[in-house]
Amino acid sequence: AQKITQTQPGMFVQEKEAVTLDCTYDTSDPSYGLFWYKQPSSGEMIFLIYQGSYDQQNATEGRYSLNFQKARKSANLVISASQLGDSAMYFCAMREGRTGANSKLTFGKGITLSVRP
Amino acid sequence: DVKVTQSSRYLVKRTGEKVFLECVQDMDHENMFWYRQDPGLGLRLIYFSYDVKMKEKGDIPEGYSVSREKKERFSLILESASTNQTSMYLCASDRTAYSNQPQHFGDGTRLSIL
Numbered sequence: 001a002q003k004i005t006q007t008q009p010g011m012f013v014q015e016k017e018a019v020t021l022d023c024t025y026d027t028s029d030p031s032y033g034l035f036w037y038k039q040p041s042s043g044e045m046i047f048l049i050y051q052g053s054y055d056q057q058n059a060t061e062g063r064y065s066l067n068f069q070k071a072r073k074s075a076n077l078v079i080s081a082s083q084l085g086d087s088a089m090y091f092c093a094m095r096e097g098r099t100g101a102n103s104k105l106t107f108g109k110g111i112t113l114s115v116r117p
Numbered sequence: 118d119v120k121v122t123q124s125s126r127y128l129v130k131r132t133g134e135k136v137f138l139e140c141v142q143d144m145d146h147e148n149m150f151w152y153r154q155d156p157g158l159g160l161r162l163i164y165f166s167y168d169v170k171m172k173e174k175g176d177i178p179e180g181y182s183v184s185r186e187k188k189e190r191f192s193l194i195l196e197s198a199s200t201n202q203t204s205m206y207l208c209a210s211d212r213t214a215y216s217n218q219p220q221h222f223g224d225g226t227r228l229s230i231l
Contacts, residue, residue, distance in 0.1 A: 006159075031216070033216050033217055035219055035220075037219075037222075042224070043126075043205065043224055043225040043227070044222060044223075044224045044225065045207065045209075045222035045225075047219040047220075047221070050217055050219060052216075052217055091159065091160065093160075095216055097216060103148045103165075103167070103211055103213060103216075103220075104150075104162060104165065104175070105162075105220055107152075107159045107160040107161075108159055109157060109158060109159035110159050
């Protein structure tokens with residue numbers, strides 16, 4: 001079974017509007033962390049936001065926020081006030097375990113976001 | 118800022134060649150990783166290393182080997198390149214101690230095997 005599922009193949013959003021990118025995960029470990037990365041067409045992977053399984057509040061970083069629903073095992077990325085520069089591929093990833101000793105990340109297949117002017 | 122540097126952005130090699138992809142990080146990270154990225158498949162882990170001279174297989178190690186002689190450098194080796202190894206290769210590093218730390222990536226190498 002896939003550990004990270006991103007089922008939206010491609011998303012479109014109008015500039016200045018908000019958009020939600022979906023991510024569901026599967027783990028039996030009570031301690032885990034969820035990461036979102038952005039990959040523009042140039043190829044580099046840019047870390048956006050992190051959510052820990054024990055965090056009481058949803059993570060926020062500027063225009064990025066995480067809609068973390070632990071019981072549903074979902075960690076959707078919300079981008080507010082979309083900009084043309086947000087057009088990219090977005091990856092959700094999970095690390096299981098309490099410490100970085102088991103440091104592997106499992107990635108989803110990614111979602112392509114296109115922002116329309 | 119963490120800097121992960123991959124030796125080439127674009128590389129073209131021939132079938133059967135031995136290919137070396139080099140990665141260097143400057144933040145004294147214990148862990149280093151090699152991924153390949155293919156359309157529709159996301160990132161898949163090839164090998165990772167948690168210390169000098171230590172390595173562990175990831176999800177798709179077949180056809181690849183790695184070398185970590187120094188803490189800052191992690192090399193991916195295609196022993197005998199084949200066309201199905203044409204892909205984007207990404208190197209990453211992170212620190213062992215904290216599970217909330219992201220992996221830091223290089224800019225990637227787009228490798229074409231002809």
